Amino acid sequence: MARTALLGRVTWRVATVVGDVAETATARTLRLQVADWPGHLAGQHVDIRLTAEDGYTATRSYSIASAPAGDEVEVTVEELPDGEVSPYLVRDLAVGDPVELRGPVGGWFVWRPSQLEPVQLIAGGSGIVPLMAMLRARSQAGGHAPVRLLYSVRAPDAVFYRGELERWRDETTLVYTRVAPPVSSRLVGRVDARLVMEACWPASRAPTCYVCGPTGFVEAVSDLLTAAGHDPARIRTERFGPSGGTR
């Protein structure tokens, strides 16, 4: 697995949708079966390509949500209102359909089972997806690395993997930016310096920090972590864009 990055040319192959889960009203997990899937590391992504009848193609990157498991891989797709690719993946693609996929790719924003240092995961919205792969891979590896998750989300009904996240209830802090649940000890608001202080590993524990979300969120959180004394070299980021490369 450590050699995933050196498997040679990665190119397009046809996957088959073998299952799906509605995560929210606008997000769906697709379980894809890929023949000869080489395995992946938590945090890696795949590119998905759609081709229209006239030959027009659109490619987007989606983070892998699942821990390595045979020849199956899961992605969770959030529908963007004006998206070219995501509405099709969330609304139209059916179980049994083929879809073109390239991956796994990316060796930077990854967590490896050999990492035993504390891990700080910070997600904004659908940025939870690759961090969920890390939580799952960590459990698969025996759960030895101390972990904390700070998950910033618009409202309770926008939370992905709600049931499964209960497993890590003690390690997880949810913060709502627009609407909080009726019974909540927390005020509605954005991630700030106080929350970083309360909910994250202190810099003295030297955690590796993984921050994933929209560009503005990632910028703000990276600055907060650096201001709290975290070594910038231990902060890994993955930004989600509105078009082009991601979603």
Added chain:
Amino acid sequence: MSDDRTIYLDGNAAAGPLSEVFAVDLTTAVAGCDRCGAVAAVAAARVYADAPGMVVRCASCEAVLLRVVEAPERMWLEMRGIAFLQVPVLPASPP
């Protein structure tokens, strides 16, 4: 959240197209910027994906490091903004 600046992604976002060309994961490679001399992982560069292709810029000086354009049957890669690449070499595999 979004302001006047163009939204950019991390170099990670270019991993897919680059994996078509390179046998190693180029996003974990270290690149030297030909303009300002900054040395950083490609994953830490800025990717602008709104153009017809992807434009990867130096996080220090914003100079273009590389551009990649994919079409259904071919792709183009231009890298003249990169002075050098440093890639990890792994020890020999056990038999």
